[in-house]
Amino acid sequence: MDVGYQIPRASLQWILLSVLLVIAPQSIYMPIWISLIALICLLWRYLIFIGRLNYPSRLLRVVIVTFTLLISIAQMRSLGVGLESASSLLTLGFVFKLVEMREKRDIYVVMSLSFVMCMVAFLYSQSLLISLYVALCILVIIAALIALNRSSLEADAGSTGRMALRIALQALPLTIVLFLVFPRIAPLWAVPVQTTGGTTGVTDEMTPGDLASLGRSSELAFRVQFENGPPPLHQDLYWRGLVLENFDGTTWMRRRYRSVYGTAAERGNFQFNWENRILLQGEPLEYNVILEPTQQPWVYGLHLADPLSRNLFQSRNFEIYNNGLISKRFSYDLRSYFDSQTDLVLLDSARARNTDIPELGNERSIEFARTLRRSVNSDRDFVYAVLAHFRDNPFYYTLNPALLRDNRIDDFLFNTREGFCEHFASTFAFLMRSAGVPTRVVVGYHGAEYNPYEDYMMVYQNNAHAWNEVWLEGEGWVRFDPTGAVSPERIEQGVEAALQDDLAFMEQSLFAAVRGRFSFINTLRLRLDALEYEWNRRVVSYDDEVQVELFERLISEITEQKVLLLLIGLASLVIVAVGLSVVSLGPRRKLDPVDQLYLSLTAELNKIGLARKTGEGPLDYRDRVVAARPELAEIMNDFTALYVAINYKAPLKDEHIARKQLKALKQQLSNLRAVLSPLRSLRNQQ
């Protein structure tokens, strides 16, 4: 190969395009200088292509490789061995290989790496948009491979592109079958998933008064579909996340368990006989949730939720945890019992935990609570009294409250009197606890937007909410939402309705502001999200669990043999079908409609034993048929006359007349069929 392999020029354009396409999504996650180097390499290759620059010399190559090695070591030190460092290393190697590729083998290394880069894109995101983008990338890569193997000068980019599309479409059936039936294998070794994006969503600490404004984005948190029945009312959509029990005067914290719930023993710690602590009533509601990645282990559910999916388990406070951080879109099924009651008997330890307040500080509030408690008869009345206090006094719901100082509860309750859900929930819990009523703070989401196009609900980050659960004698833990007392709109219609006049909030979600005004944008947004949801539900969250379910529906009992047989059978069936279609791909010559009609006529006559002989002219054939079956004379004469007229005379220029004649011919054929059918049955009887 010393003679010098020449990369076909047409293919190099495709190759450069595909490299550019596969690197682009990575550049979001990579350090900027790596993207710059990638661009420089692409440009360099382009300059080689147009003859401005030469290939890198040996010295330069050695320098570059050393440089890359050093950089990657430095990166691994700073970022750790993870997805980011691996993908930037891969990108660097990829673009350097691109510059120095000369031979066919090199190009195939680059093209194969392009596929690997597509895979890396999926590690970051599996959204519909990225999927479509990767599909485009793959088309271009296939086109590059084709261009690489073409030598014809007649072959232009258009035909290469069409050929790529055809091959991709032909590859689809087998891909789908493999995707559906190929057994999913458990991870071979644990991989650290690292992303630069930090945790999102609700956190496990709450410090009201710390922030002057609450930056809640209009990003999606999760999507929910109710499977057996209509969704609950908006005011009942309290997506429970975490229970915060510990309060140190400023911050509410969850009870710390072990931070990683990796082993079976630790999980077993959570598994207790929870049926004893609850009283189930009413019809359960089943639903599926697709949670966006949060990098946190807990998930969200309504009221008392029983996890149906594997790897999910409940904590003592009926929170739901996943066995590991949620680093990618996560689909799970829950069953909620709306009329259930929990912890009808409260353990002393739990009571102690949920009535504990710091010994120092907020004396005014404590005094206020104890006075109020003494004025009413029951805990429940006390709850109502506190809520009435919030409602009847000038408390304001805003996302830009004043900062709270020293005795934060006192400051809020008697001084600033403005805040959002965290302030109200925190203050409410403090007041309850001051009077000795077990109360805890719950954080999660409230509300949802309904998407009518695929019948599911969307919950956004700005739906994040905090409320309280109060333990009442004979009722167990009961949910109360002090925010609702101040701003009923927030609970009934959502945060947007509550903050319609709040300029800061509208600035934060400009898109959200727009969507209320232009209904067609709103429709488009909902439709797009519906597509994305379907994509997630049907494709992205297709895992071994769903696979087993599918198999169970297809074949009642699953054995390994059956699955293997199904896999081999289906795959080979598709391979054979695709193979046959490829091999006999030659475009079949389309028969003229007139000829087609004539052929069906002879086929009909063949059934009564009057087949047309090879080389027999239509007129001779007619004469023979009429001689054998005089009753067919009229039809045969008409048909043959028309056929001969259309087929052998000068082609008609007038489309209209031609169509008319064709119609007449069809009519004749159906007449003939009608005449022939009794004849045929007669023949069969003989």
Next chain:
Amino acid sequence: MASKFREQWQDRVYRWMRGRIKPASQVKLNQKIIYILPSGSGLVFITAIALVFIAAINYAVSLAFGLAFLMVSLFVLAIFHTWNNLNRLSLSGLPTPAVFCGEQIPFNVMVSRDPGRSHETLELQFHELPGQGQQTPGHSHSSFINLIDADRDQVKVFALARRRGYYPAPLLRISTTFPLGLARAWSVVDLNMHCLVYPKPIPFQMEDFTSGSGGSDDSNISREGNEDFYGIREYVPGDPLKQVAWKSLAKGQGMQVKEFVDYVDSRIWLDWDMYYGSSTEERLSRLCYCVLQLAKRSAPYGLKLPDIEIAPGSGIEHRDRLLRALALYGETGEQR
């Protein structure tokens, strides 16, 4: 050591194939004689599939599984398409013009397709015997052909003329990696093609070949001799009276003289014995050179070989006859 073993092995494979493949002037490729294996690039691609698949397993990314399966499907499809790119092609050999030993023989191969099918980037190449191909730089040329619009096309496939005589074409290998290059399909056929290979001309200082009286090369006629009647011309005072054409004078045609010339024996004979003492091939090569040189002149020339003698003559056809005789010297067979 290893290369020697490899050479021997390839040699054995070649001989085995040669024994198995029946020569035929036209061959239609079908599933019996088309072979297919992943190409080197295909192996690279398989490695990439493994990489994507392992990543899909470890990160449990659904779409990465999908990507891996798509790549598998592409690979399977590439095998079908590549195989199909050879399937139902017809190959036939066409006559090939003669060449000199040591030159590349442009064997003409006609490639035709079934109607409605399309074939691209077919690579034709002679299956050179190992160990011999390396002697010349850029040894086995491969030729490419496309059948996109035309139903048939001719392609020249080059093979080195290693010896003079009626030279059989080596086994012809037609292969393709189109469309994706992940698999290579090939077939080896023997189209029963032959090429006449003349001896390699060796230049040397030529002597004069004329036998009989000497004469210049410009003209083999020495004017005004007296042996043979040449023609009649007008009388010029001083012409000998002996040559006056009295008969035509009597017919009243004026004074004319008969012209006579002497013919020099200018016919050249190329003789096998002229290069006594050289080896057979060397003699043939020298004779070949002579023939080529003499063909540029107008003098007739003949050839004497131990088993054949060709009378002097001139012209291209004559030259080719001589060259053919030289090429086939010592060869037995009906091809003469």
